[in-house]
Amino acid sequence: MHNSDSKQLYDTSSSSMLQSAHLQQAVESQLSQLPTLPTLQAPGAGQASAPIGVFDSGAGGLTILSALRQELPGEDYIYVGDTAHCPYGLRSEAEITQLVLEISRFLVERGVKLIVVACNAASQAALATLRATFPVPFVGVVPAVKPAARLTRKGRIGIIATNQAARSPYLQQLIADFAREIETYSHGCSELVTLVERGELDTPTAEEVVRQALRPVLSKDIDVLVLGCTHFPALRPVIERVAGSNVQVIDSGAAIARRTRSVLEAAALLKPSSNQGGQDPSGRLEVWCSGEPASFRQIASRILGYPVVVHQASQLAQPTTSAAHEEEKE
Secondary structure, eight states: OBOOOOOOOOBOOOSOTTSOHHHHHHHHTTTOOOOOOOOOOSSSTTOTTSOEEEEESSSTHHHHHHHHHHHSTTSOEEEEEOTTSOOGGGSOHHHHHHHHHHHHHHHHHTTOSEEEEOOHHHHHHHHHHHHHHOSSOEEBOOOOHHHHHHHOSSSEEEEEEOHHHHTOHHHHHHHHHHOTTSEEEEEEOHHHHHHHHHTOSSSHHHHHHHHHHHHHHHTTTOSEEEEOSTTGGGGHHHHHHHHOTTSEEEOSHHHHHHHHHHHHHHTTOSOTTOOTTOSSOOSOEEEEESSOHHHHHHHHHHHHTSOOOEEEOGGGOSOOHHHHHHHHHO
16 A cells, blocks of 8 residues: 655765666665675776765755764765755755756865765655766765665554655655555655754654644554654654654664675775764765855754854855746746
């Protein structure tokens, strides 16, 4: 039994850029063993001391950044939150592709050696285009459908994501590939993205919004809940409280971080002389946003658990071509 709405997990750069990126992404992102990737040449590629780029439509990708810094604490990172255009879940694939091409160009110009697309909508819409355009490895995210199907004991799993991801053929293909024998209930919860972007992570209001959002999937007596949006782990304490102890809540952050490590290892791009096994981040972090930096600084500091300085990338704040066209018509 299948509904619609999801989003999340990992994926990595493939040597075949002409293959079906969506299917390849689904297979790669389910912690399967992937072929060794070639070392690619770009401003940061081939330089083990270069930073890792990470981007999202807003603050959600910071949950992925946290997992990356835990797995690879000695690495340096450049994070971009496209807050001027958030949320991506309400935009067309063409708009999303245009936006993330500019963000990736911004990161490549700053010499990153690898880019983590910490956004499900962007991974689904533009990963193939990004890989074909820029000569650095990309790691993307997709929903953790396969792990959820393996974990369930009742044979019923729930998937929450943005509204657009819930309706996507991509999610339905993931379900068909990895959860064919499982009852799968997916549901759109874009209102949870709004909570995170407002910085409402654990308040009575947040709990009530989460309770209403989860009601359709929890009513199906599921025992595994997939957080199919990178924003949602920021609400994990509330989600787990509402879901109850009989529902296992899973997300892809740790798996994406492990996948990033394996890509860097395969290309001999792990930063030298860094304490990769430690727990505390020691590498440098540079944070940018396309919108207003003061509010993003507050949200980012709350999600990461330590204060950060946020710079504004005003060149990324321009409207997409289609959005500009709509403004002209008005």
